[in-house]
Amino acid sequence: MLSQDRSVIPQQSGKAERYHEGGEMAGYVYRVVPFEGKIKGKGSAGDVSAQLQSVINGVAAEGWELVTMSDVGIEVSPGCLGGLLGREKAYMRFDQLIFRRLA
Numbered sequence: 001m002l003s004q005d006r007s008v009i010p011q012q013s014g015k016a017e018r019y020h021e022g023g024e025m026a027g028y029v030y031r032v033v034p035f036e037g038k039i040k041g042k043g044s045a046g047d048v049s050a051q052l053q054s055v056i057n058g059v060a061a062e063g064w065e066l067v068t069m070s071d072v073g074i075e076v077s078p079g080c081l082g083g084l085l086g087r088e089k090a091y092m093r094f095d096q097l098i099f100r101r102l103a
Contacts, residue, residue, distance in 0.1 A: 028100040031064055035095045055097065064099035071095050 035055055037048035056066055071093045078087035 027103040029103045030067070031059070031099045031101075033059055033097045033099065035069070035097050059097070059099055064101050067098045067100050069095060069097050 033055065035052060037051050039047055060066065074092050074094060076090045076092055077083075078085075078089065
């Protein structure tokens with residue numbers, strides 16, 4: 001169903017869809033950008049916030065809309081030497097910024 005203001009309409013699947021002026025449905029393309037904040041010396045959480053804001057604003061200036069920030073778990077297997085020394089798999093988490101724009 002098309003709303004009068006042609007805004008985002010949630011479907012039963014929970015997926016949002018947007019409509020072009022002619023009424024046809026438009027899709028999105030997504031972009032995932034890793035984020036790793038860095039603090040040197042007496043840095044603060046405010047410094048990391050400024051870094052995050054800079055990344056978000058930079059990607060938004062290219063026409064992308066921030067959807068969410070998520071973390072992704074990655075399994076890191078030991079190398080040959082680590083395997084011989086009995087090292088176990090390690091797990092790391094990385095923050096990812098997820099952006100979208102109309103296709």
